[in-house]
């Protein structure tokens with residue numbers, strides 16, 4: 001069977017496909033310790049809330065209404081209205097419903113945006129997407145129609161007390177060139193839990209404006225919802241910024257509802273692309289989110305339930321890691337948000353790809369670091385020394401996973 005060039009590219013076994021397969025396989029394997037994928041937590045208070053909300057929406061006919069009708073290509077109009085009003089009031093952003101479009105999750109959104117701004121242009125030039133701070137989200141890596149669509153920049157590493165460290169944008173070496181078509185950063189960052197500082201974000205914003213290219217900020221974990229962010233930083237939006245938000249980390253990944261906030265011209269482009277590729281985004285997630293906003297629950301639950309839950313989990317997980325792995329064996333990226341811990345095994349004698357395979361054989365799933373450097377041009381040993389783990393499972397599962405991780409690390413050291 002032969003495919004088109006598009007087919008050849010998009011039927012590859014990408015890192016994100018392997019991750020999703022591990023997740024599906026793990027879910028069917030009893031006793032597997034799933035610290036690999038990005039599934040959000042099953043927070044009892046949120047699950048109860050969604051059950052009750054869905055029951056009420058069902059009783060009021062709102063669920064059948066959502067299921068039995070297409071929305072427009074920008075997505076459910078009542079949600080666009082409610083979101084615009086909420087963001088104006090909460091954050092003072094000058095936006096209207098015309099600044100918002102919905103997509104079927106982030107992969108659709110990033111596929112649109114990367115290929116809108118990067119790739120071959122009518123004049124024969126080729127533009128690329130710049131990730132100013134690698135490591136960066138694995139989901140971006142294969143979303144380009146053209147080969148070599150991404151360039152990423154190595155970070156500066158700040159060593160912190162208690163065996164922690166933090167990545168910073170290396171502005172001295174950051175190169176924005178004529179072929180940069182878009183700057184993209186996740187904040188909070190998957191895989192590291194980093195939150196780039198207000199100062200860093202403002203500098204990127206200025207650079208983007210100076211070069212007349214958009215700055216895309218992936219705010220899947222950020223404020224004002226779902227609020228999985230533990231450092232005091234300000235959200236930023238202006239017409240040169242394209243902001244991605246999502247319902248997934250509220251606990252609704254199955255709703256596949258992504259939200260793009262941008263200048264009206266960008267939104268109109270997204271709307272047309274939605275029409276061609278999806279007709280319209282799905283309606284159930286937006287119907288739920290509309291109800292949550294109307295009832296004043298979206299921000300309240302983010303602040304009072306979701307954020308404290310993750311903050312508590314991350315603290316407990318770090319305590320477990322330190323019981324099994326001292327600082328000289330494992331450094332931890334300062335956890336400022338998102339649902340992962342990024343572990344750096346500086347002196348590990350084997351690659352984290354091999355460590356991943358050994359852990360998988362013992363039923364523990366984590367993700368080796370090298371997947372998270374899309375477009376890094378030069379080989380960098382650091383990419384093979386890190387590992388991402390999801391800290392969301394219950395404490396027993398976390399402890400089991402960390403114990404096996406520590407055993408495999410000691411085994412690797414003993415082999416040399």
Ligand code: PLP
Nearest residue numbers: 038105106137186190220246248
């Ligand atoms: N963006 C980042 C940075 C993520 O980590 C994730 C999920 O892990 C997503 C987006 C996925 O969002 P969605 O479920 O809205 O596609």
